[in-house]
Amino acid sequence: MTERLAVIGDPVGHSLSPQIHMTWIDTMGLKASYESIRVPAGETAAALEDFARKKFRGLNVTLPHKQAVLKSVAEMSDAVKAIGAANTLSRLKDGGWRADNTDAPGLMAALARVGIQSVSGKKVLVLGAGGAARAALYALDKAGADLVVLNRTPDKAGAVIADCCAQQHRFGPLDDLALHAEKADLMINTTSAGHTGYHFELPPGKGRTFFDMSYGAPARAQLEHAREAGWEAADGLPMLVCQAAESFRIWFGGELPDIELALEACRETLKLHG
Numbered sequence: 534m535t536e537r538l539a540v541i542g543d544p545v546g547h548s549l550s551p552q553i554h555m556t557w558i559d560t561m562g563l564k565a566s567y568e569s570i571r572v573p574a575g576e577t578a579a580a581l582e583d584f585a586r587k588k589f590r591g592l593n594v595t596l597p598h599k600q601a602v603l604k605s606v607a608e609m610s611d612a613v614k615a616i617g618a619a620n621t622l623s624r625l626k627d628g629g630w631r632a633d634n635t636d637a638p639g640l641m642a643a644l645a646r647v648g649i650q651s652v653s654g655k656k657v658l659v660l661g662a663g664g665a666a667r668a669a670l671y672a673l674d675k676a677g678a679d680l681v682v683l684n685r686t687p688d689k690a691g692a693v694i695a696d697c698c699a700q701q702h703r704f705g706p707l708d709d710l711a712l713h714a715e716k717a718d719l720m721i722n723t724t725s726a727g728h729t730g731y732h733f734e735l736p737p738g739k740g741r742t743f744f745d746m747s748y749g750a751p752a753r754a755q756l757e758h759a760r761e762a763g764w765e766a767a768d769g770l771p772m773l774v775c776q777a778a779e780s781f782r783i784w785f786g787g788e789l790p791d792i793e794l795a796l797e798a799c800r801e802t803l804k805l806h807g
């Protein structure tokens with residue numbers, strides 16, 4: 534039987550997930566398919582019932598369903614409970630769904646790729662407090678980082694820390710970026726500001742790492758500026774591939790699939806289509 538997998542979202546046409554997973558499915562010779570399926574907001578529960586009926590083995594979940602799916606799942610990981618969002622569903626034997634969040638391990642694996650094996654005791658400055666920040670803050674807090682979260686709407690940063698972190702951390706407005714950046718060992722941009730072409734002004738990086746969770750065109754101006762200011766700048770594409778690898782392992786078990794292979798395929802696609 535061919536195992537069916539899909540990413541659901543709206544919009545979903547731009548998603549690189551089918552390419553990433555099909556790279557692994559093809560090279561491993563698995564009998565499986567991975568589609569991208571548009572599911573409009575408000576239709577989450579009905580769609581999950583339908584995918585269960587059609588015996589999908591697993592789903593990746595993107596906007597606007599990452600929180601909505603939690604209402605329809607039978608089981609969820611502790612990470613999903615703390616983050617309040619899931620990106621990976623797997624069908625249980627009795628037909629219900631289990632929810633996991635692989636964005637958190639995906640971020641840590643992506644940081645390890647740029648030489649940051651541990652954030653324990655390190656000062657990490659996080660920009661943004663939206664959906665993308667939640668998994669990042671959960672993972673960094675759990676790994677023992679000393680966090681400062683800056684957001685255009687500072688109160689939201691405080692609320693997200695309270696939701697997703699076991700420790701207390703400082704937060705404030707983005708106006709304080711330069712002040713906190715001076716002392717940071719690592720800076721992570723989780724905001725969607727780059728989608729409008731905007732970039733944050735950074736003080737001199739002195740070889741420290743600036744990690745942007747976005748990739749492709751929205752990350753370009755920010756990464757270019759970060760490099761000019763002397764930061765080691767890294768984009769979020771490896772994080773996308775690393776979170777996909779964790780999802781793949783949840784569905785198929787065994788070792789993590791080949792990150793480099795899928796990353797190279799994605800880089801080619803972005804070169805062609807931005």
Ligand code: ATR
Pocket residue numbers: 660661662663664665666684685686689707723724725726729731
């Ligand atoms: P996502 O799921 O991509 O994180 P989101 O939940 O809408 O999307 O959150 C977007 C984040 O980017 C928020 O932290 C947002 O700041 P606010 O909470 O103040 O809205 C931030 N953001 C978006 N555009 C921005 C901009 N031009 N300048 C600064 N922050 C911005």
